[in-house]
Amino acid sequence: MNMQPVIEMRNVTKAYRGVPAVRNVSFTLLKGEIHALLGENGAGKSTLTKIMAGVVEASEGEMLHNGERVNFASPFEALQNGIAMVFQETSLVPSMTVAQNIYLGEEKFLNRLRGIYIAAQQFLQSLNFTVDPTATVASLGAAKRQMVEIARAVHHKADVIIFDEPTATLTPEEKRHFFALMKRLKASGVSIIFITHALEEALGHADRISILRDGELVDSGASADFDRDKVVRAMVGRSLTGEIYNRRRTTADLRKRGRQILSVRDVSMGSMVRNNSFSIFENQITGIFGLVGSGRTETFKVIAGIYKRDFLRGGEVVFNDKPVRYNVPVHAVRDGIIYVTEDRKLEGFFETMSIAENFHSGALAAGLTKSTFVSYAEMQEISAQWTKRLNVKAINDNARVVELSGGNQQKVVIGKGLAQKPKLVIFDEPTRGVDVGAIAEIHRFINELADQGLAVVVISSYLPEIMNLSDRILVCRQGRVVEEISPAEATEEKIMFAAVH
Amino acid sequence: MAGLQAAGIFRQGFWSQERIVLGLSALLFLVSAIALPGFAEPANLISIVRSVSVLGLLAVGMAIVIIGRGIDLAAVAIMAMSAAWYLQMLNDGWSEAAAFAIALAAVLAIGLVNGFLIAYADVPAIFATLASGSFVFGFVRSQLITQDAIPVPAGHWLEQLGGVRILDIPAEVFIFGGACFVAYLFLRFTKWGRYVYFMGDNLMAARNIGIPVRPMNMLRYVLSAVIALAAGLLTASSLHSMNTRIVNSTLLYDIILVVVIGGIGLSGGKGGMRNVIGGAILIGIMLNAMTIIDIPNIYQNLIKSTVLLIAIIVDSLLNPRDEQTAQQGDI
Numbered sequence: 001m002n003m004q005p006v007i008e009m010r011n012v013t014k015a016y017r018g019v020p021a022v023r024n025v026s027f028t029l030l031k032g033e034i035h036a037l038l039g040e041n042g043a044g045k046s047t048l049t050k051i052m053a054g055v056v057e058a059s060e061g062e063m064l065h066n067g068e069r070v071n072f073a074s075p076f077e078a079l080q081n082g083i084a085m086v087f088q089e090t091s092l093v094p095s096m097t098v099a100q101n102i103y104l105g106e107e108k109f110l111n112r113l114r115g116i117y118i119a120a121q122q123f124l125q126s127l128n129f130t131v132d133p134t135a136t137v138a139s140l141g142a143a144k145r146q147m148v149e150i151a152r153a154v155h156h157k158a159d160v161i162i163f164d165e166p167t168a169t170l171t172p173e174e175k176r177h178f179f180a181l182m183k184r185l186k187a188s189g190v191s192i193i194f195i196t197h198a199l200e201e202a203l204g205h206a207d208r209i210s211i212l213r214d215g216e217l218v219d220s221g222a223s224a225d226f227d228r229d230k231v232v233r234a235m236v237g238r239s240l241t242g243e244i245y246n247r248r249r250t251t252a253d254l255r256k257r258g259r260q261i262l263s264v265r266d267v268s269m270g271s272m273v274r275n276n277s278f279s280i281f282e283n284q285i286t287g288i289f290g291l292v293g294s295g296r297t298e299t300f301k302v303i304a305g306i307y308k309r310d311f312l313r314g315g316e317v318v319f320n321d322k323p324v325r326y327n328v329p330v331h332a333v334r335d336g337i338i339y340v341t342e343d344r345k346l347e348g349f350f351e352t353m354s355i356a357e358n359f360h361s362g363a364l365a366a367g368l369t370k371s372t373f374v375s376y377a378e379m380q381e382i383s384a385q386w387t388k389r390l391n392v393k394a395i396n397d398n399a400r401v402v403e404l405s406g407g408n409q410q411k412v413v414i415g416k417g418l419a420q421k422p423k424l425v426i427f428d429e430p431t432r433g434v435d436v437g438a439i440a441e442i443h444r445f446i447n448e449l450a451d452q453g454l455a456v457v458v459i460s461s462y463l464p465e466i467m468n469l470s471d472r473i474l475v476c477r478q479g480r481v482v483e484e485i486s487p488a489e490a491t492e493e494k495i496m497f498a499a500v501h
Numbered sequence: 502m503a504g505l506q507a508a509g510i511f512r513q514g515f516w517s518q519e520r521i522v523l524g525l526s527a528l529l530f531l532v533s534a535i536a537l538p539g540f541a542e543p544a545n546l547i548s549i550v551r552s553v554s555v556l557g558l559l560a561v562g563m564a565i566v567i568i569g570r571g572i573d574l575a576a577v578a579i580m581a582m583s584a585a586w587y588l589q590m591l592n593d594g595w596s597e598a599a600a601f602a603i604a605l606a607a608v609l610a611i612g613l614v615n616g617f618l619i620a621y622a623d624v625p626a627i628f629a630t631l632a633s634g635s636f637v638f639g640f641v642r643s644q645l646i647t648q649d650a651i652p653v654p655a656g657h658w659l660e661q662l663g664g665v666r667i668l669d670i671p672a673e674v675f676i677f678g679g680a681c682f683v684a685y686l687f688l689r690f691t692k693w694g695r696y697v698y699f700m701g702d703n704l705m706a707a708r709n710i711g712i713p714v715r716p717m718n719m720l721r722y723v724l725s726a727v728i729a730l731a732a733g734l735l736t737a738s739s740l741h742s743m744n745t746r747i748v749n750s751t752l753l754y755d756i757i758l759v760v761v762i763g764g765i766g767l768s769g770g771k772g773g774m775r776n777v778i779g780g781a782i783l784i785g786i787m788l789n790a791m792t793i794i795d796i797p798n799i800y801q802n803l804i805k806s807t808v809l810l811i812a813i814i815v816d817s818l819l820n821p822r823d824e825q826t827a828q829q830g831d832i
Contacts, residue, residue, distance in 0.1 A: 328708070329710070332711070339709060347705035350698075350702040350706060352770050361710060366711055374690050374691065420711070
């Protein structure tokens with residue numbers, strides 16, 4: 001490896017409204033290395049990389065690119081200098097084809113599609129990407145979209161590619177493919193930065209790791225010098241992994257099933273849920289594992305009344321010994337079923353409103369407030385109660401939810417649901433995009449709920465989470481539950497095998 | 502933005518659109534009071550408030566719709582045609598009670614149809630209300646009334662209402678004020694009022710936590726239609742007739758102007774009655790000042806649109822949608 005730094009940042013600071021997101025960070029990226037950037041939500045990872053890619057400007061400090069001082073005013077300028085960034089939300093044009101996206105911005109006055117299709121085909125082949133250049137981007141899955149983004153970056157002769165949480169939306173197979181590709185890029189001399197929440201990815205695939213906490217660089221070094229505990233300690237300032245993911249599970253410490261509260265019989269919805277049957281019990285946590293597209297989210301959205309099951313031959317749902325068919329979520333909520341969404345921004349919280357208003361919205365909609373007239377004293381009371389129970393950290397109750405970190409937003413969404421006094425709680429990916437500290441708190445809280453006798457469902461595609469939280473594990477594949485495994489005898493291989501084969 | 506921040510004068514978030522509008526109103530008021538003879542006299546000030554009463558009343562209904570994320574382009578048509586038909590029925594010799602009941606029922610029906618199309622048939626609000634507005638105008642004008650302008654029958658209570666003064670202030674000012682107050686109580690202190698905000702902020706989240714979003718959607722359009730009827734009766738009381746040509750005027754855009762300039766974002770979930778009053782006062786002062794200077798109507802439109810554009814641009818400069826406010830998650 002060549003030891004010459006491609007990018008060197010010296011004492012960089014970026015402040016938003018006087019609040020520093022990145023403080024006095026000095027960072028180097030070497031030629032041909034894979035560099036993982038770790039940190040909790042709000043630690044400043046994205047901001048730091050956005051400064052490199054010219055998306056935001058640093059308030060203080062300087063940046064050197066190949067030894068020269070640079071100051072990019074726009075992402076375009078950064079790209080021309082060989083620094084490309086692949087964002088969390090992909091920046092492709094969905095209605096255009098793959099080839100058009102790769103050559104976006106360099107069309108001639110008369111654009112010959114056939115020409116760029118052939119060029120794109122050759123180019124993609126040279127990268128060993130199996131993407132059809134004539135397919136529209138909208139028709140591609142997350143992994144292939146990422147390939148297109150990478151192809152575009154390579155096409156612009158980028159020598160630095162920055163990935164912002166590249167693996168968050170990928171399935172395990174796609175992840176493997178992605179890391180193989182990173183290795184190939186590295187071999188051709190490209191330097192790569194990737195931001196991630198999954199510590200194993202950083203430890204397993206990066207050459208070097210840098211860890212940010214509260215906007216400051218707290219540790220940086222070769223990944224061989226790190227292990228899980230050391231990384232987590234650096235990220236949160238204390239050791240946590242043991243707490244979260246290394247519980248030993250034996251049959252003895254699994255919770256015994258309580259009363260059967262939900263029975264799903266032969267439920268179908270379109271092509272996503274097919275003749276699905278299973279039961280959920282009180283007093284324990286049922287973990288649902290499945291790959292993306294296995295119909296797990298859809299199944300539980302049917303149960304919560306968000307989707308409607310097929311009218312004919314849609315099967316039967318029995319909740320609390322009563323057959324139910326919910327057309328809208330309000331009836332499910334009144335019966336005591338709540339669904340805590342996997343996409344909190346899209347359908348979880350009210351972003352322009354305060355934490356207090358969010359908590360209150362749950363109680364109000366469930367008819368649990370004292371009267372139809374809104375009492376602001378009652379709102380503060382409910383809010384204070386849930387802020388304390390969930391340990392939501394914010395400047396004050398009037399902070400808007402959109403200003404919170406991912407972990408605190410998730411807590412608000414959870415609290416909003418639990419303020420509705422449910423009997424069955426469905427958590428869909430409760431720790432997606434949540435930092436390590438908050439994961440531990442959310443896990444502890446989910447366990448508390450089951451201890452109190454509630455029926456809890458946790459849907460997750462993260463195996464260690466499923467294995468450590470669940471008292472029984474259901475595995476989904478192609479729209480139905482295909483296997484039940486006890487965590488006492490489950491291994492990651494066993495669960496994965498059931499989910500794939 | 503970095504420059505402004507460094508200067509430190511413009512603390513971000515302080516200059517919300519609401520405050521800008523209030524500041525502009527105060528400035529405009531001062532300049533007009535000094536420069537225009539007769540502007541600051543009590544009689545003129547009362548006429549300012551009076552002139553925006555109907556506009557403001559319509560804006561109250563529009564605000565309720567917009568806060569819940571929607572728009573009601575049928576408001577002006579409902580206002581003019583319901584009042585005109587009511588007057589027509591009175592002139593045709595119907596009893597007061599029957600005429601009023603029928604007009605009210607018709608208005609409720611239109612509101613329900615709008616709400617049904619939007620909530621249950623998933624027609625975008627802008628198309629549903631545009632179509633129903635045209636239908637209402639066309640149907641009432643061609644089938645139910647005989648001429649463009651329908652006079653208020655002599656001695657009718659509407660005629661008397663137009664002359665009522667309390668402390669020298671015309672009754673419609675109190676009606677506008679009262680409507681604002683009731684709407685304020687509704688939005689802030691009732692469950693359904695809160696639902697309007699939740700739905701405007703995030704419709705899917707609102708549905709998921711168990712808010713009956715479709716009935717709530719219908720309620721908003723029904724409220725807007727009923728408020729439009731009230732505004733129509735108010736217009737008739739002050740002008741002693743209802744001229745249906747008003748449907749083809751720029752009144753509809755003035756309503757939206759009042760709502761938007763007051764600071765109620767079209768994306769929903771934000772603002773309240775304070776914004777409506779602020780917007781109405783600014784527009785009232787502006788229109789009055791322009792009338793005193795004797796600016797022709799076409800130029801008045803030009804000035805109104807420019808002010809609206811400036812307000813929006815200033816707002817987006819002072820409250821930028823940077824990645825801090827525009828998206829959740831990582832800094």
